[in-house]
Each structure stands twice: as C-alpha cells, then as structure tokens.
Amino acid sequence: MSKVTTGATMSLDGFIAGPNHDGFDYLFKWYNRGDVETPTGNPKMTFRTSAASAEHLRKLTERLGALVVGRTLYNITNGWGGRHPLDTPTVVLTHERPADRPEDDENFVFVSTGIEDAVAKAKELAGGKEVGLNGGTIARQALDAGLLDEVHVDLVPVLLGSGIPFFGQIAGAPVEFEGPISLVEGDGVTHIAYRVVR
C-alpha cells in the first residue's frame, strides 16, 4: 500500500510561501547553492545542491510514485510547462477541470470530488510507490482526514514574518508527530521527516 507523505520547503517561522505567494527567492535558494546536479522532469530545470541534498532528492524521486497538488499551485506554475519537475504523474485537486485540459493524461489527472478521492487516485497511479502531497491546504485536508503518514520538511533559515503556513488551521491542534525519523544536513537547509501518529 502506498505511503502518503507531504513535503515542502518551509521557513524557520513556518511558512511555505510569503504573504503574496512570494518569498521563493529565499525559500528555494537551497535548490541552487551547490555543485551537485540533479536533473528534473523539466529539461530546462536542473537542481544544483550540496551532495547531501542531492542524495536526499535522489531518494525522494525514487520513492515517489505520484503527487497530489492544489489548483492554485498548478496555476501559478502554469502546469510546470507540461510535466511536474519531479517527473511524476500528478493529481490536481480542483473545483473545475482547466479548459485546455479536456482529458487526463500521463502527466496530469484532475479530481474535483475531494481529498480522499484525489489521494485514492494518486495511489492507483503510484503503483505501490509513495504518494507525495503539497504543503498548505492539501496537506491540512489530508492531515484532518487521517490520510497522512509522514511529514517531510526542508527547513530554511529565513524569517518571512507572514505568509502561507505549511498546515494552516488544522482541525485538531495540537497535533504531535513522532521523530525525527530522518535528519539530513544540507547547505542552508535541513531535511527533517516526521511520522504522523494515527
């Protein structure tokens, strides 16, 4: 059975984006501050990180079988130019299918019937591998619905002051996780994973 995880780069004060969907110059700096190259599903995009972060990304890519993202992120990134950079089939949870996407394909599948169905669809696509969820609304919905197994944080030492929290207003706070179940020191980033207690 596929494990369900959520992962995001997070500021030290708990935000995965700034107040106006900004702050990525700071948050994503670690993807380009080393000399070990990691190719992505997008030929125009290559990560250049520390060796430790490259190894972390390699393992993540190997584990992941499918993703679930929100429509906002899909729109902001323009559908990542056609394929998610993690080179993985991606389920988009949305109220309405985009007009230019009349049918699902091997890159994107659109689900409008809620987080349970989106995660179930992603598990089908993942072929037993891990299902990765975006931070923010998607992660919060999955946590509240008891669908989440692990939380993976790429912790970056910047204070954004305000913005979009990794989980936002979860229903059952306080919520405790177990771990860290893994801890990797990168350059300007710390990769930390926790297990959700259910």
Next chain:
Amino acid sequence: MSKVTTGATMSLDGFIAGPNHDGFDYLFKWYNRGDVETPTGNPKMTFRTSAASAEHLRKLTERLGALVVGRTLYNITNGWGGRHPLDTPTVVLTHERPADRPEDDENFVFVSTGIEDAVAKAKELAGGKEVGLNGGTIARQALDAGLLDEVHVDLVPVLLGSGIPFFGQIAGAPVEFEGPISLVEGDGVTHIAYRVVR
C-alpha cells in the same frame, strides 16, 4: 566580548507558546523523555533527556554567563522560585521593578530602559561568557536592534496551530540566517543553531 544568542523550544509551526501561554506540555516534553539527568539551578527541577540532549544542555549551561528575559515570563514562572533553572544571573526587562524586589541581587537584575541597556547589563554580568535571550518579544527587539549573533532552536514536532511566534513581527522581514552552524538530533527534539547575518 560576549556573544548574544537567543534560544527557545519551538513547535514545527513556529510557536514558542500556545495562544493562551499554554502548549508547554507538548513543547517541553523533550526535557523529560530520556534517562540522562541534568540538574538545574532549582533543586526541585531535574531534566531527564536523551544523552544527545543532555550533552547539548551541558554545553549550553557552560557557555551561558547571563540571561535576558521579559517580565511576562518572569511573572508566569513566579521568578522561577528565586533563581533561573539555568543557574545564571538573569536580567529582567520590565517597565517597572516588582514591589517585592526593591534591590537587584546575584539572581535577578531589573532594567527598564530598553533592550540595549538590558543586553549591556547582561554582558557586564556574563564575564565574557554568552548572553542568552528569551524568544518572543525580547528576541524580536534584539534582532531588530542588531544585537543578536545566533539563534538556537529546539524544534519539536507538534503543531500548535496558533500562539506566540519565536520572533513575531520583525521590522525587516524577510531576514536570512546562516547555517545550521550546529545540528543535534535528540529524542522528539532537534537542536538547530543559526548565525545572524549583520
């Protein structure tokens, strides 16, 4: 010259206390979830942590020469029963000296003329050792005033959902730190330190 640091236990979503000065059952669990004892300045209080966290606490205690805390914390803890548990002279930044403390002594010194004076007084008391500042308002004021050298976070995997942030509304966000300059894996806690860029 004394280094000035701030340190606090912080939830994964960035809070050092819950919305009603609560949440400490979750935040401070790591101080009592191992079998290695660390005595404190208060004979009634002994920390029982993992070996890694005990070593981390031992080094912290050795480094610290004085503390600066806010009046709210001093009041909540009832002046820690007479002496701060880190067994260190403590400067309390306050608008008004407590009525039951007509004079400063070797345990507590009261400063009402702002963060610069509080930190300067603590440096006098620290004898060249480190000055440690509480998180919250004190940390924010010191960061805004350019007085801070390092940030030490004891990161705990709990989501509080809301509460008192480590830094709150800093003047110059986004603010980047360097590092981690140290990373220690405890049990249910990760000790991470960053350097402030000035």
